[in-house]
Amino acid sequence: MNQQTILVVDDQEEFSRYVRRFLEQEGFEVIVARDGSTGLSIARKHQLDLVVLDLTMPDIDGLKVCAQLRADPRKQRLPILVLSARGSAADRVLGLETGADDYLVKPFDPKELVARVKALLRRSNLPENPPALVRAGDLSIDLGGRKVSYRGAPLTLTAAQFRVLEVLALHAGTVLSRDEIIEAALRDDTDVTERTVDVHIAGIRKALGPAAVCIETVRSFGYVFQTAPS
DSSP states (O other): OOOOEEEESSSSSHHHHHHHHHHHHTOOOOESSSSSSHHHHHHHHHOSSSEESSSSSSOOOOHHHHHHHSSSSSGGGEEEEEEESOSSSSHHHHHHHOSEEEEEEOOOOOHHHHHHHHHHHHHHSSSSOOOOEETTTTTTTTTTEEEEEEHHHHHEOOOHEEEEHHHHHHHSSSEEEEHIIIIIIITTTSSSHHHHHHHHHHHHHEEEEEEEEGGEETTTTTTEOSSSOO
């Protein structure tokens, strides 16, 4: 598997080193730009997998960088994660409306940064037109209709349980950590912890009955959905 490349655009040298260190520990190649102009130039010349972008910079601010990247047809699907000390609801909304895919307020937990980066990369690797139906043996997951059935009989899941199952099914064969599941399926819920994920998985397995074997536990890490469970 090729190493994924992340561009970090931030004018604070110490902070850039901090972010770079944690991302490199996770196996990413990291390029650092200290201003918006340089960041835009690098983004246009290099094949990147994701951009980590500060908003407050002296020459071109992060919002303008984001807007210009989104105006470039070649970069419209490039994931952009904003890291900013500006944490008001208005700032978040503005960042997302300008084209950012996610917004993380400084200071932050490095584990959350890594989880969000991985979640964005997984989303960006999904097909533009995801499958409407995922099958695993006699289990059918209708993603468009948000319905689940086993041997033709409908199964009942809560909205949160379906979101978790949907994320696992769309990444079939890929192990997802609990943090990644939270980020992809439960980030808008309140009081969510890793234990919350385990509770939802237990509920999903109960609802799936014999088809629960499709969801395998990866000890001390997370879960994986198998379309052909062993």
